[in-house]
Each structure stands twice: as structure tokens, then as C-alpha cells.
Amino acid sequence: MFKIEQSAVREGMSAKSMIMEAYRALGANLVNQIGKEKSGIVVFAAPDEKTNSVSVVQNLAFVMMEMGRKVLVIDAELRNKALTRESNKETAEGFAEWLLGETSLQGATQKDAMRHFEIMPAGKKPIPAGMLARKEIENAVQSLKDVYDCVLVLTSAMDETADALMLGQVVDGAVIVLTAGKSRKQVAELAKEKLEVAGVKVFGAILSEYDVKTSTKLDGYYYMYKGRGKSADIR
Numbered sequence: 137m138f139k140i141e142q143s144a145v146r147e148g149m150s151a152k153s154m155i156m157e158a159y160r161a162l163g164a165n166l167v168n169q170i171g172k173e174k175s176g177i178v179v180f181a182a183p184d185e186k187t188n189s190v191s192v193v194q195n196l197a198f199v200m201m202e203m204g205r206k207v208l209v210i211d212a213e214l215r216n217k218a219l220t221r222e223s224n225k226e227t228a229e230g231f232a233e234w235l236l237g238e239t240s241l242q243g244a245t246q247k248d249a250m251r252h253f254e255i256m257p258a259g260k261k262p263i264p265a266g267m268l269a270r271k272e273i274e275n276a277v278q279s280l281k282d283v284y285d286c287v288l289v290l291t292s293a294m295d296e297t298a299d300a301l302m303l304g305q306v307v308d309g310a311v312i313v314l315t316a317g318k319s320r321k322q323v324a325e326l327a328k329e330k331l332e333v334a335g336v337k338v339f340g341a342i343l344s345e346y347d348v349k350t351s352t353k354l355d356g357y358y359y360m361y362k363g364r365g366k367s368a369d370i371r
Contacts, residue, residue, distance in 0.1 A: 159199045162342065166196075166286075167203070169339050170308055175281035177307035178288055178339065179212075181300035183327035185293045186318040190218045192344050193288050197253045205285035207253040208245065212303060213292045217258040223248065225257035232259030235267065235276060241283065254284075268299060274306035294327050304336030312341040319343075 170176030180189045197207045211219040212231055220226055225246065234244035234256065245254045267273065280287050289307065291300040304310045312327050324341060331338050 155195070156199065159195050160202075163196055163200045163203060166311075166339060167200075167205075175285050176287070177277060177280060178286075179291055179300055179304045179307050179310040179336075180288060180313050181291055181304070181310050181327065181331065182293045182313045183319060183323045184295045187293070187313050187315040187344070188218060189290055189313040190222060192313050192342055193219075193290055194248075197248075197286075197288055200286050200288075201253045206283070207286045207288065208256060208280065208284045209248070209253060210256040210287060210289045211258040212299060213290045214258055214263060214299065215292050215296060219255065219290055220257040223255060223257065225255070227260065228257050230257035230259035232261040232263050234259070235263060235273060236261065241280075268302040269305075277303070277306050294330060301330060301334040301336065304331055305334060309337035309339045311339050314341055314343050316343055 166176070166178065170178075180193050182189050193209055197209050201207045209219065210231055211217060213219065214232070217226070220228075220230065228246065229239045230244050233239040234241060238261075244259070245256045247253075248255050277287075287307075289303060291297075291303055294300050300310065310331050312324060312331075314324055328338055328341075
């Protein structure tokens with residue numbers, strides 16, 4: 137079980153912090169589930185707009201890079217483009233243009249200025265409805281394994297679009313991202329059910345902003361389970 141401590145997040149990342157240890161454990165768990173000798177692509181899906189997955193994915197990308205992995209973070213959150221805006225890449229070509237064949241992989245990716253892993257911003261153009269479900273998208277996404285060891289994909293909230301479900305079908309699996317005090321167990325269970333019905337393997341869930349002093353399993357806001365050879369349980 138992995139809980140991302142709220143206090144550690146506020147203090148900032150350091151080599152000895154609880155937050156770093158939690159992310160290292162999470163990174164090692166994902167690598168083990170995907171396969172240590174294999175490249176992996178994972179979608180990070182938030183059940184609703186209450187959860188911001190950006191910092192979770194950024195921190196996970198950083199520790200996986202520390203593990204010697206070549207990492208790419210894709211902003212496939214095509215509505216809010218939170219990672220793109222935070223990185224000041226609103227005018228850059230990215231995921232949309234790459235999928236549409238209007239730019240190369242090199243043209244669509246850039247180094248993160250602070251953490252040094254590579255990012256693919258959302259891009260400037262809209263993607264036609266249903267495009268993420270096309271077979272050529274699977275081929276394009278899977279081709280990233282020839283270049284990167286780990287590809288972490290941010291998607292729009294599951295109550296807004298079906299993007300997480302469509303992308304989840306063409307990658308290795310999904311991780312559900314939840315926020316302590318905001319994401320309810322019932323919402324987490326529904327997200328897991330939707331992913332599984334769509335044929336997406338659920339690697340587990342992450343509880344961010346967890347405060348050990350105020351959060352308990354009994355308040356209806358509990359979450360974070362990893363899978364062991366099967367989809368994870370939300371308890």
C-alpha cells in the first residue's frame with residue numbers, strides 16, 4: 137500500500153523524505169509488475185476533476201529516472217492540459233501533432249527544465265473524436281517502447297471523457313490516482329470497474345495528499361492498493 141504523505145509534499149522533495157521513499161517504492165512496484173527487463177507504458181487516471189495527477193506523475197518520473205530508466209511523460213489531458221500549462225509549453229507541438237503525423241517524436245518532446253526527464257506536451261491542435269480508439273494509435277504508442285524504458289501518460293478525468301479507457305486499452309495498464317479527503321471509495325471502485333470492463337489492467341491506486349494525523353480507513357476516503365499478478369483491490 138502506498139500513501140503519499142501530505143506533509144512531505146509541502147516540505148518539498150529531498151533524498152531522505154518520506155515522499156521520496158513512497159515514490160521509490162511505487163516505482164519499484166510498477167517496474168516489477170511490468171517486468172524488469174521490459175519497457176512499459178502506464179496511464180494515470182483520475183476518477184474526477186477533484187484529483188490533480190500532475191505532481192504524482194512528475195515525482196514518479198523523477199524517481200524512475202533515478203533508477204536508471206529513460207522516462208517520458210505525456211500530457212494526454214487534452215482539455216485542461218495541466219502539465220503543459222505548468223511547463224509553459226502551451227505553444228509547443230506535442231501529443232496531438234505527433235498522433236496526427238504532423239511532427240516527429242523528437243519535435244514533440246522536450247526536456248523537463250527542473251527534473252530532466254522528457255515530456256510531451258498536449259499540443260496545440262484538437263484530436264478528432266474517437267481517434268484515440270484507432271488501431272494506428274496503438275501502433276504509435278507502442279513504438280515509444282523502442283525509445284523509452286518508461287512512458288507515463290496523464291489523461292483527463294474519467295467523469296469528463298473516455299480518454300483514459302481508450303488509451304488504457306493500448307498500453308500496459310493503468311494506475312488510479314486519488315486525493316485524500318476528496319476521492320471517495322465508491323468513486324474509486326467505479327473507476328476501477330470502468331477500466332476493467334474496458335479490458336484495461338489496473339496496476340493499483342495512489343492516494344496523494346494523505347495526512348496520517350487526520351485520515352483513517354473509516355472515514356470513507358481510503359485508498360491505495362497494488363496488484364499482485366491481477367487487478368488491484370480498492371478497499
